[in-house]
Amino acid sequence: MLTVIYKSPRKDQTYLYVLKRDDFSAVPKALLETFGKPILVSLLDLAKRDKLAGADIQKVTQALSEQGYYLQMPPQSEDWLAEHKDWVAQQ
Numbered sequence: 001m002l003t004v005i006y007k008s009p010r011k012d013q014t015y016l017y018v019l020k021r022d023d024f025s026a027v028p029k030a031l032l033e034t035f036g037k038p039i040l041v042s043l044l045d046l047a048k049r050d051k052l053a054g055a056d057i058q059k060v061t062q063a064l065s066e067q068g069y070y071l072q073m074p075p076q077s078e079d080w081l082a083e084h085k086d087w088v089a090q091q
Helices: 029-035 057-067 080-090
Strands: 002-007 015-018 039-045 069-072
Antiparallel strands (some): 002 015
16 A cells, blocks of 8 residues: 655644545545645555554554545653653753
8 A cells, every 4th residue: 555644844743644645635624724734755655564653554554544544643742741841951
């Protein structure tokens, strides 16, 4: 299965996978508005891969088959308070 990957100019570490280049017809308009103008990152053949960086390949292929797109969000922080304290200490 071929997929095209775009990154969000607004949301760090947020990627949108679609089946055809520049075809966002399956993606909800509200999601595209929040995502921003997609920036092309890569074209991949998922059938030739065992894993993806930052996403479960089975979930990606299932979402692409069922809804025509997959949204990869940044990993959730384990301890936001600790991260905030580290950030404040660096300021």
